[in-house]
Amino acid sequence: QKMKVIVGVKRVIDYAAKVRVATNKSGVELNNVKMSLNPFCEIAVEEAIRMKEKKSASEVVVVSVGPKGATEQIRQALAMGADRGIHIQTDMRLDQELQPLAVAKLLKSVVDTEAPNVVVLGKQSIDGDCAQTGPMLASMLKWPQATFACKVDVSEDKSKFTVERETDSGTEVIEVNAPAIITADLRLNEPRYATLPNIMKAKKKKVETIDAASLGIDLAPRITVVEVNEPPARKGGIMVEDVDTLVDKLKNTAAVI
Amino acid sequence: PTKMALRFARGINRVSSSVRCFSEGGISFQLTDEQRAFQLAARQFAKDFIIPAAAEHDLSMKFPHDIFNKAWEQGLVNAHIPEEYGGLGLHSIEGCVISEELAYGCSGMGTAVEANTLAQMPLILAANDSIKKKYLGRMTEAPLKCAYCVSEPGAGSDVAAINTRAVKKGNDYVINGSKLWITNGGVARDDGDREGGGGWYFVLAVTDPDAKVGQKMTGFVVDANAPGISVGDKLINMGQRCSDTRPIFFDNVVVPEENIIGSVGAGFKIAMGAFDNTRPPVAAGAVGVSRRAMDEAMKYSRERETMGTPIFNHQVIAFMLADMATGIEAARLLTLKSAYEVDQGRSNTMFASMAKVFAAEHCSKVVNDAVQIFGGAGFNTEYPVEKLMRDAKIYQLYEGTSQIQKLIISRNMAARDNLDP
Numbered sequence: 213q214k215m216k217v218i219v220g221v222k223r224v225i226d227y228a229a230k231v232r233v234a235t236n237k238s239g240v241e242l243n244n245v246k247m248s249l250n251p252f253c254e255i256a257v258e259e260a261i262r263m264k265e266k267k268s269a270s271e272v273v274v275v276s277v278g279p280k281g282a283t284e285q286i287r288q289a290l291a292m293g294a295d296r297g298i299h300i301q302t303d304m305r306l307d308q309e310l311q312p313l314a315v316a317k318l319l320k321s322v323v324d325t326e327a328p329n330v331v332v333l334g335k336q337s338i339d340g341d342c343a344q345t346g347p348m349l350a351s352m353l354k355w356p357q358a359t360f361a362c363k364v365d366v367s368e369d370k371s372k373f374t375v376e377r378e379t380d381s382g383t384e385v386i387e388v389n390a391p392a393i394i395t396a397d398l399r400l401n402e403p404r405y406a407t408l409p410n411i412m413k414a415k416k417k418k419v420e421t422i423d424a425a426s427l428g429i430d431l432a433p434r435i436t437v438v439e440v441n442e443p444p445a446r447k448g449g450i451m452v453e454d455v456d457t458l459v460d461k462l463k464n465t466a467a468v469i
Numbered sequence: 470p471t472k473m474a475l476r477f478a479r480g481i482n483r484v485s486s487s488v489r490c491f492s493e494g495g496i497s498f499q500l501t502d503e504q505r506a507f508q509l510a511a512r513q514f515a516k517d518f519i520i521p522a523a524a525e526h527d528l529s530m531k532f533p534h535d536i537f538n539k540a541w542e543q544g545l546v547n548a549h550i551p552e553e554y555g556g557l558g559l560h561s562i563e564g565c566v567i568s569e570e571l572a573y574g575c576s577g578m579g580t581a582v583e584a585n586t587l588a589q590m591p592l593i594l595a596a597n598d599s600i601k602k603k604y605l606g607r608m609t610e611a612p613l614k615c616a617y618c619v620s621e622p623g624a625g626s627d628v629a630a631i632n633t634r635a636v637k638k639g640n641d642y643v644i645n646g647s648k649l650w651i652t653n654g655g656v657a658r659d660d661g662d663r664e665g666g667g668g669w670y671f672v673l674a675v676t677d678p679d680a681k682v683g684q685k686m687t688g689f690v691v692d693a694n695a696p697g698i699s700v701g702d703k704l705i706n707m708g709q710r711c712s713d714t715r716p717i718f719f720d721n722v723v724v725p726e727e728n729i730i731g732s733v734g735a736g737f738k739i740a741m742g743a744f745d746n747t748r749p750p751v752a753a754g755a756v757g758v759s760r761r762a763m764d765e766a767m768k769y770s771r772e773r774e775t776m777g778t779p780i781f782n783h784q785v786i787a788f789m790l791a792d793m794a795t796g797i798e799a800a801r802l803l804t805l806k807s808a809y810e811v812d813q814g815r816s817n818t819m820f821a822s823m824a825k826v827f828a829a830e831h832c833s834k835v836v837n838d839a840v841q842i843f844g845g846a847g848f849n850t851e852y853p854v855e856k857l858m859r860d861a862k863i864y865q866l867y868e869g870t871s872q873i874q875k876l877i878i879s880r881n882m883a884a885r886d887n888l889d890p
Contacts (some may be wrong), residue, residue: 287506349715406511408544408557 214270214372215258215390218330220319220363221253221274221289223282223306226341237439239308252334254292256396258403259364260332268366269330271295275322277315279303282353283419290414291406297417298322302424304431311383312344314431319345320352320425328391329370335360335395356388362399498802504566507559511567515516515574518639523575526711527856530703531579532726533711540582541612545571547584549593549746554601555609561746565753569801572757575861577709579754584652584712587868590614590669590743591876595731604690606667616693617651618672618717619740621646624879626873628673628681628737633719635674635689637726642689644674644697644722650867654715658800661694667824668693670717673740676733678859686736690728708859748821748868749808755828756800762832762839762857763793768844780842789838794866796831819881826874828862836861 215433225231225240226248249257265438274289276282277300284296300318304310323331336343343359350357353376358364360385364375376385378397406414425429452458461468500508526533535858538548545567550556564586571579592605607613624630624836633646648654653850669692700714727873731739761779767790770781771869780786804824810817836858840847847854865871882888 283502283503287502291506291510351744399795405517406506407512407542408510408548411503411546412557414506415503415750423798437774 213370215263215268215330215366216271216273217263217269218291218319218322218326218328219253219256219272219274219329220315220331220333220345221276221285222250222334223247223255223276223278223285224250224337225307227251227338233440233442239305239437239440240451242305243299247281247284247289250337251335251398252336252338253396253400254288254334256332256394256402257289257292257294258401259394259396261404262401263292263364263366268370273298273326273328274318275300277302277310277318277424278306280293287411287414287456288347288406289370290417290419294411295417296456297341297419299419299421300424300427301421302431302467305340308437311433311435312340312348312430314429315345315354316348317429317431318427319349319426320465323349323353330373330390330394331355331390332394332396335397335464336347339435340435343395346393351392353391353393357393357395358369358386358388359393360397361394361424364394364400368426370394417464422466435437440469446454488642495579497860499722500562500566504563506565508566510543510569511545511570512573512750514540514545514568515859519571519578523578523887524853524856526575527577528706530710532713533581537581537614538572538612546582546612547585547589547608550605550608551593551601554605556605558627561749562805562812564746564750565804565808568750568753569757569760572754573761574757575711576754576758576863577711579757580652580712580886581710583750583754584617585615586615587743587747588653588669591671591730591739591744592620592690594742594746595688595735595739600690600730604669610665611663612658613660613663614653614656615669615671616651616657616717617743618648618651618654618670620648620650622649622716625650626870629685631673631686632673633672633674633752634678635672635676635724637676638723640726642674642676642687642724642726642729644672644691644719644724646674646688646719648672648717648719650704651715651717652867653713654717655713656704658698658700659833664690665764670698670729671740672719673736676736680734682737684734686740687733688736689724689740690730691724692861695722695724701784703798706861708856709863710859744818744868745811745818748825749804749811749817751864751868752804752807752821752824752828755825755832756797756804756862757854758857758861758864759793759797759800759828759832762854762861763790763797765853765857766790766793766839766842767854773844784839786842789842793835793838796835797823798829800824800831819878822869822877822881825864825868827870827879829871832861832864 221421225289226246229246264272272294273296274286274294275298283299285422286299290297321352333346346359347357360378361375363377371390373388373392376383478840516605518539548557548559552558571582621631635642635644660667669690672689672691673686675685677685699718720812770786771779773780807820807824811819839854840858843854845850846852
């Protein structure tokens with residue numbers, strides 16, 4: 213029985229890059245900034261490849277929506293071990309204009325064509341931090357969703373996923389039927405390094421390019437970004453004389469207790 | 470005809486002048502997607518493994534076995550071995566790109582990873598198929614080390630003056646002599662009892678003392694644990710201290726004649742020919758060290774304040790950094806050009822020498838200025854730049870001193886009518 217996995221990867225500003233607001237406050241400055249594979253997407257790719265290594269999955273297809281540069285992220289996923297790629301080309305800003313609803317619609321169109329058994333996504337991207345794409349896609353497809361996964365097991369017959377997921381009060385274990393959406397949390401796995409031989413093999417793997425505009429899907433943003441500002445500069449702390457004053461300040465000034 | 474050619478060229482431009490279109494160029498300053506992926510992989514490797522361990526290995530001077538093995542698993546070592554012998558068959562440009570990133574992390578570790586390539590290059594260029602299978606094949610089966618053994622106590626720049634002798638005895642050669650400053654000299658002897666063979670040396674020895682330089686010497690591949698070989702204590706150097714540099718002694722070492730690289734008497738040409746391929750990545754290493762020094766100095770200059778402002782705002786400092794960046798860009802481009810020429814199958818000797826001397830000399834200026842920008846702290850071992858200054862010096866010395874490079878460049882100039890591009 214063949215199980216096809218689709219993994220979504222997003223091109224984002226590198227987590228270690230110094231982010232600056234553009235002078236016109238329309239967004240963050242993207243020129244000359246290092247771009248990388250979203251860390252949670254990388255974890256999703258790693259999980260999909262492990263499914264293939266455990267013989268649960270037979271094919272891993274990696275999908276990315278983005279500009280020409282997004283092929284870098286697709287190639288990285290291919291070098292990690294994915295089998296082929298789909299690049300949905302758009303020049304919309306990935307951190308503002310192109311929003312989870314639109315991405316979910318685009319992913320749905322890929323799912324409709326590819327008919328996978330599971331879609332593995334990062335739980336959220338580090339630019340938007342919305343954590344919406346996975347749940348929205350599940351809703352559109354009417355598939356079960358297992359979000360914030362920290363452990364995934366595939367049943368012998370590949371019909372179910374047992375997923376341990378992170379919650380604010382600990383973890384819970386749920387079982388979902390295939391086909392399903394799984395979103396990856398930080399502790400799910402530690403992604404492998406792409407070796408040079410695998411980078412060379414990746415060159416021969418197929419990447420299909422589709423123009424996002426040609427799919428006849430409404431990708432227009434529903435939320436408009438009015439202004440982007442730096443967070444206020446941190447003010448220095450103040451010394452307090454005694455515990456009572458401290459408690460008073462925490463209660464009444466900082467309003468945290 | 471010149472007037473016609475100019476009018477024709479202008480005509481083409483006029484057709485497209487209404488729309489701002491970019492010229493098709495003829496030169497690309499762009500890496501291929503694959504080269505870019507290698508660059509990013511090497512950069513990540515340096516960030517995750519090399520940088521955190523660099524200071525500790527500089528202090529302990531211990532060979533970075535752990536990191537060498539990880540690099541080997543990643544495919545960063547032995548990348549130039551042709552695919553039919555288990556390698557990736559990468560060319561000089563890829564070597565440069567990777568070398569810069571590893572040296573950025575730590576040039577001592579970069580050298581530990583890349584020293585294999587210098588020893589392998591004579592074999593890759595000139596050895597017969599059975600030698601390649603036997604000695605290159607094993608390098609991708611286990612994390613073995615090999616070493617390029619040419620320099621001697623009495624012969625560094627003057628390779629023609631080497632004294633190590635290889636005398637024919639039946640179907641063998643017997644080698645006697647000593648080599649000095651051999652990188653990987655000790656670690657090549659690890660794994661001596663490995664089934665399938667362990668590390669080895671490329672040894673240049675005199676086979677015909679009365680012949681001219683071009684016929685006097687022969688290159689041999691010698692198992693590093695062959696009877697008669699002994700290795701001296703690790704040499705304690707100014708910089709790149711975790712790299713394993715040793716004297717090597719050959720006492721009646723018997724080598725079968727099958728182990729000759731190329732043919733008898735061809736040794737000098739082969740040993741020197743290797744440099745056309747290895748000088749560009751070494752120059753790239755100097756660029757990597759320079760870039761690291763510049764980044765550290767840049768970062769410090771944004772944070773450190775004097776006279777009420779970050780020192781970057783003082784033009785003296787800003788101009789030092791500007792000079793660093795300019796020279797690094799130029800050194801990198803010259804290095805890639807020299808790699809490009811050899812990858813395209815052309816003789817690149819002059820460019821390789823230009824790249825090496827330019828990159829090495831600029832590196833020495835960059836690291837000196839980086840320490841200067843750090844002020845007193847730059848002299849101290851808690852800050853990263855003093856190590857860079859100690860590591861940088863060797864680039865003006867190994868793989869041909871800067872003076873030898875200038876000799877090569879000027880001789881190439883003399884052999885041509887002009888240097889018109």
